[in-house]
Amino acid sequence: xxNDWLYLGIFLIIAFALPAVAILIxxxxxxxxxxxxxNSIYECGIEPIGESRIxxxxxxxxxxxIFLIFDVETVLLFPWAVAYKQLSLFAVFEAVxxxxxLAAALLYAWRKGALEWL
Amino acid sequence: MSFLADPVNFxxxxxxxxxxxxxxxxxxxxxxxxxxxxxxLTLGALFFTVxxxxxxxxxxxxxxxxxxxxxxxxxxxxxxxxxxxxxFTKEYITPxxxxxxxxxxxxILAVGGxxxxxxxxxxxxxxxxxNFNIGVVYLIAVGAIGDxxxxxxxxxxxxxxxxxxxxxxxxxxISYEVPMVLVLLIPVLFSGSLGMNDIVKSQQTWNIFLxxxxxxxxxxxxxxxxxxxPFDLLEADSELVAGFxxxxxxxxxxxxxxxxxxxxFTAALVFSTVFLGGWRGPGxxxxxxxxxxxxxxxxxxxxxxxxxxxxxxxxxRIDQMMDFNWKFLTPISLVLLMVTIVIDKLIPTxxxxxxxxxxxxxxxxxxVAADRILSAALKxxxxxVVARPRPLARPPHVAVDEKPGGEI
Amino acid sequence: xxxxxVIFLIAAAVTLGSAIAAVSARKMLHAALWLVLALLGVAVxxxxxxxxxxxxxxxxxxxxxxxxxxxxxxxxSRTSLTDEGSQTNRGWWVAALGLVIVLIGVVAxxxxxxxxxxxxxxxxxxxxDMATLGKQxxxxxxxxxxxxxxxxxxxxxxVGAIYTAVDKKEEKP
Amino acid sequence: MIPLxxxxxLAAALMSIGLFxxxxxxxLVGALIGIELMLNAVNINLVAFWRYFHNARPEMxxxxxxxxxxxxxxxxxxxxxxxxxxxxxxxKTVDVNELNLLKG
Numbered sequence: 001x002x003n004d005w006l007y008l009g010i011f012l013i014i015a016f017a018l019p020a021v022a023i024l025i026x027x028x029x030x031x032x033x034x035x036x037x038x039n040s041i042y043e044c045g046i047e048p049i050g051e052s053r054i055x056x057x058x059x060x061x062x063x064x065x066i067f068l069i070f071d072v073e074t075v076l077l078f079p080w081a082v083a084y085k086q087l088s089l090f091a092v093f094e095a096v097x098x099x100x101x102l103a104a105a106l107l108y109a110w111r112k113g114a115l116e117w118l
Numbered sequence: 119m120s121f122l123a124d125p126v127n128f129x130x131x132x133x134x135x136x137x138x139x140x141x142x143x144x145x146x147x148x149x150x151x152x153x154x155x156x157x158x159l160t161l162g163a164l165f166f167t168v169x170x171x172x173x174x175x176x177x178x179x180x181x182x183x184x185x186x187x188x189x190x191x192x193x194x195x196x197x198x199x200x201x202x203x204x205x206f207t208k209e210y211i212t213p214x215x216x217x218x219x220x221x222x223x224x225x226i227l228a229v230g231g232x233x234x235x236x237x238x239x240x241x242x243x244x245x246x247x248x249n250f251n252i253g254v255v256y257l258i259a260v261g262a263i264g265d266x267x268x269x270x271x272x273x274x275x276x277x278x279x280x281x282x283x284x285x286x287x288x289x290x291x292i293s294y295e296v297p298m299v300l301v302l303l304i305p306v307l308f309s310g311s312l313g314m315n316d317i318v319k320s321q322q323t324w325n326i327f328l329x330x331x332x333x334x335x336x337x338x339x340x341x342x343x344x345x346x347x348p349f350d351l352l353e354a355d356s357e358l359v360a361g362f363x364x365x366x367x368x369x370x371x372x373x374x375x376x377x378x379x380x381x382x383f384t385a386a387l388v389f390s391t392v393f394l395g396g397w398r399g400p401g402x403x404x405x406x407x408x409x410x411x412x413x414x415x416x417x418x419x420x421x422x423x424x425x426x427x428x429x430x431x432x433x434x435r436i437d438q439m440m441d442f443n444w445k446f447l448t449p450i451s452l453v454l455l456m457v458t459i460v461i462d463k464l465i466p467t468x469x470x471x472x473x474x475x476x477x478x479x480x481x482x483x484x485x486v487a488a489d490r491i492l493s494a495a496l497k498x499x500x501x502x503v504v505a506r507p508r509p510l511a512r513p514p515h516v517a518v519d520e521k522p523g524g525e526i
Numbered sequence: 527x528x529x530x531x532v533i534f535l536i537a538a539a540v541t542l543g544s545a546i547a548a549v550s551a552r553k554m555l556h557a558a559l560w561l562v563l564a565l566l567g568v569a570v571x572x573x574x575x576x577x578x579x580x581x582x583x584x585x586x587x588x589x590x591x592x593x594x595x596x597x598x599x600x601x602x603s604r605t606s607l608t609d610e611g612s613q614t615n616r617g618w619w620v621a622a623l624g625l626v627i628v629l630i631g632v633v634a635x636x637x638x639x640x641x642x643x644x645x646x647x648x649x650x651x652x653x654x655d656m657a658t659l660g661k662q663x664x665x666x667x668x669x670x671x672x673x674x675x676x677x678x679x680x681x682x683x684x685v686g687a688i689y690t691a692v693d694k695k696e697e698k699p
Numbered sequence: 700m701i702p703l704x705x706x707x708x709l710a711a712a713l714m715s716i717g718l719f720x721x722x723x724x725x726x727l728v729g730a731l732i733g734i735e736l737m738l739n740a741v742n743i744n745l746v747a748f749w750r751y752f753h754n755a756r757p758e759m760x761x762x763x764x765x766x767x768x769x770x771x772x773x774x775x776x777x778x779x780x781x782x783x784x785x786x787x788x789x790x791k792t793v794d795v796n797e798l799n800l801l802k803g
Contacts, residue, residue, distance in 0.1 A: 002530075003148070004250040005573045009533075010149075011156040011237040016230035018160055019373050023225065026206045026369035033209065041213045041277045041365065058691055060289050061598045061784060063440070065691070065777050067292040068591040069684045070448075072773040073677060074299045075583050076663065076766060078255060083660030084307035084459070085467075091664040092463045094674065096456050101677040103452045105684045106444075114688045115444045117437035220559060251656050255582045262590025266562065269597060273555060285601070288594060295590075312579075312656060534701050538709045545713055545736050549720030554728050561732050564713075568739045571709070574701070575750045580742075580765050587769055592735065592776050599780040600728055603787040618723040625715040632711050636704075643702040644751050659759040659766075669763050676770040683774035687781035 062114045066106070073102050124406040126245045130155075156237070163236050167380045171198040174379060174425060181429035208368035213276055216365070221274030225366065225373035227267030232381045234260045239387055240315040242397050242409035253314035254302055257388060258295065261343060264377070265291050268362055271374075275365040284362035286436060291343060293440060297447040298339040300455055301332040305392050307459065318396035326393040327474050329458065331481040333393040335451055340389060341424055342443075344381035348431040349439060382424050383417065390416035450488050457484065534574055541567030554600045562593045576649055579656055706747035714740035727783045727793045731776065738772045 080087075080095055109115055121128045130151060137147040172187060172195055179186025187194030212221065238253040240246035265288050272284020306312060308328060309320035317325075326333040342349040363374045390396060394416045397409030434442065457480055465473045541564050548560035565588040572581035636642060662668040713736055720733025742765050749761025787793050 002574075002576065005578070006149070007152045007156065008237055009573075010152050011160070012230070012234055014153075014156045014160050015233035015237075016226055018164060018233070019226045019229040019376075023222075023369050023373065026208075027210060029207050030209045030368055031207075034211065036214070038211055039214045041215075041275075056285060056598070056601045058602060058784060060285055061595070061602055061691055061780070062688060063289045063293055064591070064595045064598050065687050065781070066444075066684065067296055068587075068595055068773050068777060069680045070296045071299070071587055071591045072770055073680055074303065075255075075587060075769060076673065076676065077303055078306065078312065079579070079656045079660035079766075080663055081303045081307040081660070082251070082310060082312055083657040083664075084463075085310045086657060086661060087463075087664065089463050091661075092459050094664045094670060095459060098674060098677045099452060099456050101674075101681050103449070105681045106448060106452070108681075108685055109688055110445065112688055112692065114692055115440070117440045217555075250578055251654070252578050252582045255579065255586060259582045259586040259590060262586055265594065266589060269594065270559070273597070285598075292591070292594065310657070528700065531701055534705060538705070541709070542712055542716065545716045548732055548736065549716055549724065549729070554726055557729055557732055561735060564736060565739065568713075568743060571706070571743055572746055575706070575746045577746045577750070577762060577765070580746060580762065583769065584742075587773065588735070588739075592772065595776060595780060596728065596732065596735075599783060602784050603728065603793045618719075621719055621722045625719050629711055629715045633708055636707060636711075641751075642704050642707075645700050645702060646751050647753075649750075649753065659762055662759060662763060663766075672763070672767055676767060679770060679774055683777045687777040690778070690785045691781035 059117060062109070066109055066114075069105060070102065073098070122407070123404075124242075124244055126242070127406070159236055160233050163233055163380065164376070166383075167376050168198045168202060170379045170383050171201075171375075174382075177422070177425050178429055181426070202372075205369055205372045210370060211365075211367045213365045215276040217274040217276065219274075220270035221365075222370070224267045224271035224274060225370045225377075227263055227270065228377040229373050229380070231260055231264035231267060232377050232384055234263070235384050235388065238314050239391055240318050240396055241413060242406035243403050244406045245410070246315045251312050251316075254306055254312045254317070254392075258299055258302070261291075261295065264381075267377075271362045271366070275362070277365050280362050280364050283364075287345065287362055290345075290349065290436075290439060293443045294339045294342040294349075294447075297335055297443065297451040298343065300448070300451040301329075301335045301339075302392070303455060304329045304332045304458055307462070314391055314396075318391060318398060321395045321398055323470060323474060324393065324395040324398075328477050329393075329454075329481070330478065331450070331454055331485055332458075333389075335447055335454075336393065337389060337420075337423075339447065340385040341427060342439075344378065344385055346382055346424060347428045348434050350428075350433060383421055386417040386420035386424060387413070389420050394420070446488070446492065450484065454481070454484055530574065533570070537567050537570040537574070540564075541571065555597065558593060558596045558600055561596065562589055565589055565593065576654065578654070579659075703747060703751050706743060710740045710743040710747070713737075713743065725794050725796060727786070727795060728780070730795070731779050731783070734775065734779070735772065738768060738775075742768055 077095065077098070080091075084092075133154070134147050134151060137150060138144065142150070175197070176186040176193065187197035190196035190200055212218070235257055238246075238256055268284050268287050268291070272281045272287075275281070305317055305325045308325060309317045311317065311320070363371055366374065390413060396416075397406075397413045399408065399412035402409035402412055458477070461476060461480055462473070465476060467473065544560045544563035544567065548557050548564055551557040551560055565584060569581045569584040569589075572578075572584055663673045664670055717733045717736030717738075717740060720736065721730045722733075724730045724733060745761050745765050745768070749759070749765075753761070783793055790797070
């Protein structure tokens with residue numbers, strides 16, 4: 001178990017180090033001749049107006065919210081799915097109830113108009 | 119064990135006997151082997167991407183009635199290498215007011231998040247990175263790191279369009295993760311394990327035959343997850359300049375490019391592992407290298423499908439894309455999950471033929487019902503026309519015959 | 527010192543360091559990004575404790591969902607971005623001093639406990655099998671009630687959050 | 700092998716840092732970040748106790764509680780951030796010192 005994690009850890013370190021090293025090498029090779037015009041922000045070819053941190057609408061938050069709820073519910077369902085073959089029909093219906101409550105959450109969000117991209 | 123049948127394990131054994139012969143301890147040898155294995159796999163994946171870029175451009179060219187790259191080498195196969203050399207010597211431009219750390223970290227996270235998926239995929243019956251009991255959840259979790267890279271690119275660039283695009287992209291990605299995770303539960307419960315190799319081993323009948331609708335939903339969402347057309351909303355040039363990576367240049371931009379191309383093949387790889395039986399095929403148990411060939415063949419087929427869809431279907435609008443996910447895919451996958459778990463419990467596993475036919479019947483039933491409901495809903499709520507067409511340019515003396523307040 | 531201890535110390539240092547940065551960063555966005563690093567450190571700690579499933583779930587839920595939600599919320603409450611002044615209350619050092627004293631006190635009290643320096647035994651196979659957890663979750667004699675209640679809790683949270691967050695004026699077309 | 704005390708000290712320190720954030724942050728989102736850190740400290744403790752004392756019960760009780768804490772954390776974040784967004788919409792601030800309607 002810990003050996004698996006060791007391999008995974010090494011793999012992750014290499015996977016994230018490789019692009020970093022590539023970017024560093026390219027940084028050494030590439031010219032560095034910045035000037036204020038070149039470094040200015042690109043927006044459709046005209047000068048940027050206002051600051052970049054614009055106000056967002058609440059819709060993004062609502063989608064994130066529903067995603068979070070579904071994510072946590074499926075996290076509870078994954079151990080259940082692993083045990084599925086050893087479970088009785090009763091336990092399956094418990095999970096169906098669980099998923100139905102999840103579906104009710106989706107239904108509420110839908111009826112409330114929270115799923116509309118306005 | 120011969121070299122031709124199972125080269126990876128042959129080399130591993132040879133190396134470990136060599137190292138132990140030099141007096142290295144067993145655990146140290148293991149560590150060295152892990153480092154070599156992981157390094158070879160990641161480097162191989164990155165160089166494979168170079169080939170993938172050529173392949174995608176070539177196939178894309180053919181779809182659009184062009185030649186595609188054709189100058190450097192036979193069939194232009196050295197084109198991506200020339201591009202790579204060029205991009206290595208391009209200047210990095212950091213926009214004024216950029217948030218340096220997130221800005222520079224974003225391309226690394228984007229590539230690393232995709233590369234990390236290769237750690238758990240079983241390539242042959244004896245060659246797999248790790249098979250501990252979390253593979254499927256790991257795949258989803260690593261996808262979340264890619265989301266984080268995109269959001270960092272948007273936040274760090276100090277550019278409204280990059281920020282808007284990054285947020286849209288993340289909203290899309292997390293939305294499509296919901297049906298994806300829900301349908302991934304189905305192969306997990308068929309095999310009774312979260313480990314990828316266990317899932318492959320348990321597929322006496324491929325999962326796509328047991329759960330065709332789940333496979334279809336997973337395929338759709340994985341296209342959406344890597345932001346390919348028709349879901350390539352984050353690079354809608356006309357609305358968002360070029361997406362969250364507008365301020366990137368040089369290899370930092372190249373890394374997003376690499377991540378994009380690598381991700382589409384990785385999606386094909388994951389799909390064929392989970393639903394198409396991975397390395398399974400005639401003779402793959404005894405001759406492991408055959409399994410690798412099967413896996414690559416299956417993935418190439420899926421990859422070609424992804425490309426086909428990319429080059430033929432036009433882009434969605436963002437509201438259509440969100441509606442498609444939340445009002446169509448998610449309800450279907452919830453219903454599918456509930457029906458599948460009840461039915462599969464009722465039918466004994468050894469009645470393979472009956473099991474497959476019942477699953478097919480139920481899946482087709484759900485699909486037809488969803489289609490009926492969808493067309494009825496579309497009839498009662500006709501599609502919104504977002505913008506009214508502008509009046510055509512005309513000389514001022516010509517009268518306009520436009521109905522006041524006419525609906526279009 | 528074994529390799530595991532070195533990994534633990536690095537992970538703990540990263541976790542604590544980025545946690546301190548997360549509660550003291552001036553810009554809220556930076557605080558959220560530091561939070562991500564701290565949560566990643568906690569995931570490594572879980573992996574060291576051989577709770578593989580929860581190490582991955584930590585990344586999935588906390589980094590994939592909760593921190594993205596926090597970033598969305600920061601972007602929605604915009605004034606916090608441009609706020610360049612002090613982000614902490616006056617007298618933060620009183621809180622810091624008090625908490626350091628409490629921390630030392632708790633650690634000192636705990637160190638009297640005989641199992642303070644307990645070493646881990648080998649994990650039995652049943653304890654690493656996800657199926658055990660799954661069976662316990664739907665076992666009427668186990669944790670069936672919390673399992674079902676948690677879905678109701680999440681439903682309630684979703685209903686409440688959508689009701690609060692969605693603007694009532696925007697709702698009417 | 701790592702003694703239990705290391706994990707407990709780490710969890711206690713993380714808890715204190717989180718509590719510090721909750722107490723001192725002016726910004727409500729900052730306070731919420733502190734709460735997340737505190738919940739994580741609790742999780743570290745639960746997992747560590749599961750790992751070190753599973754011999755008493757070879758089941759996964761400790762991990763069930765970790766799963767439930769994930770659920771609670773999700774609910775808490777969802778509601779908390781929704782309240783913050785709602786407060787920001789009506790009062791145009793997320794500063795705790797200015798949200799003092801009940802002060803009279």
